[in-house]
Amino acid sequence: MKRVTIYDVANEAKVSLATVSRVINGLEIVREDTRARVELAIEKLGYKPNAIAQGLALQKTTTIALVVPEASFNYTGQIINGLLDVAKIYKYNIMLHTTTEGILEINEIIENIIKSRVDGVVIFNDKLLYNELKELTKYQFPIVLIGNRMSENNVACVYVDIERAAYELALQYISRGQKDIAIIQDRKNSYAINQLIRGVTRAFEENQLKFEQYIEIPAMYRSSYEFLSNYFKDKRHDLIIAYRDSQALAAINAANENNIPVPKEMEIICVIDTKYNAMVRPRLSSFSIPSYDLGAVAMRMMTKLLHQEVFEEREIELSYLFTPRQSTK
């Protein structure tokens, strides 16, 4: 099929292209019979408006860029799903970018986003990309951050206060006398881990205790499991906190295989909640972070920003819910 333009339709319908433009945009100032003629022509020719040309003329693309980390596509997938679902409702297209390693690369992505003239960008990325965001705001892109806040630049965000989650959790265990709490490092989510540490530390300090059980996985280990299998040979804790399900799972397996029954002698929880948490044995206790909602709310916010709707909050906190399963008592 040859490229058919608005011009061809105009010819076919014996009207001017302005009129065709009016009917495809649903402007009411077209007579009924003219509209019918145009619609017939559109149908006959199989005409579909060229979004690129529209984008150029209108100075907007109705597409927004989504930046996510390359790794851990489980909850990332949920976020994408949520975001895409509401994007669909508001007729926005999504350009997906992943950030692999290397500062250079991230700059290229930013450059790409700028060139592509998307209407806005949603970023779910654990590493706070301060400078890159700065660059983006310079080019007037509305930005919505998922997961972390950056109030300074007046960017909008949707997040869950996992620092508080960790704080409350630690408080509870401390009050029960279970003070040997450890957090497992997660290189891919350093920002999140820092929040966890801050939360637990706060709980400890309020009880005149000092928190220092940070389990660092040496870079040489290919997997947390590999390291933990050794670690638990002579160490154990009351409670282990991990960020991702897979790390908690590694801990459970490593513990059990070292004859440290979970949860009897050691409890383990993770922050992220995926369907696997309920499928593994013992079932994994976790905070239900509403990943899908994070994406959905972020996109909804973006539409508000784009449509200049006045709205209450630029920073929306979504709540978490601790979901006890079998890896805690």
Next chain:
Amino acid sequence: MKRVTIYDVANEAKVSLATVSRVINGLEIVREDTRARVELAIEKLGYKPNAIAQGLALQKTTTIALVVPEASFNYTGQIINGLLDVAKIYKYNIMLHTTTEGILEINEIIENIIKSRVDGVVIFNDKLLYNELKELTKYQFPIVLIGNRMSENNVACVYVDIERAAYELALQYISRGQKDIAIIQDRKNSYAINQLIRGVTRAFEENQLKFEQYIEIPAMYRSSYEFLSNYFKDKRHDLIIAYRDSQALAAINAANENNIPVPKEMEIICVIDTKYNAMVRPRLSSFSIPSYDLGAVAMRMMTKLLHQEVFEEREIELSYLFTPRQSTK
């Protein structure tokens, strides 16, 4: 920052916009000092070419559309990662679309894709969307299919022959006298399941047997696990084949909890290989389907189609590898 165009750069550098165009496109016919002047102006003004305008002028967008199912983002995530990584290399942007339920919706997606004038579309979707693909080819979009073949329309594809995988597997078990093989239904992957059934059926027929153990999960059940917990109360098989890891996992849990030890009294395998397969206990045997590669190869193929490179095959078969773990003997 005000919108800065090629025109502003031209003014600033005291050259014509044609020259600016030449330097941003790296054409060699620009004198060194002019180039330097232009580059300085670009830098000073913070100019970034408008990809939309370029797209309109060049009739190509250097973005390709990727269509994936909404569900099961685990291996989908891998595919996306693979695709994105090679897209990055060749400087293509990715527009991500998910197909939720409803035939109406899928048509809208197609329409969107057509309007967005992407250079090509990669589809990973279990439901063979014959008519929709037809529509796409009508508009001259190069198409690469992931996972299933559709030779009729001369569309390119990358796939794994899971029918043969199932066939070989069944053959092996039959020869050992383990003939009670069952396949678990998977509504979200009907095409894949059909291939599995065909493969097993073939193996059975070649042995003068009839295959009929198809475990259908009634729609009323919220999860396979819920149904299987009951199912295994009075039924068992030699081997259970599932498509996704989560279903196999459900089967393992349901079996074990009904005192059918896996793999001792019943073996279970799944087709899809995710990291969870190695993390659950017992570890889940599976076919290693190279999800990442499926995405990567598909995108590579797309670039070949777009650059008109002559190439050997429009249909690339990737190999699978059976990876025995603990859920099989």
Next chain:
DNA sequence: CTGAAAGCGCTAACAC
């Protein structure tokens, strides 16, 4: 209610 024409930002002949 409809048409003519300018402009969105850039590329690519075609001149000079």
Next chain:
DNA sequence: GTGTTAGCGCTTTCAG
């Protein structure tokens, strides 16, 4: 080497 100009396909005043 560099500038001029005609599109690319569409929207949007501004006339009529």
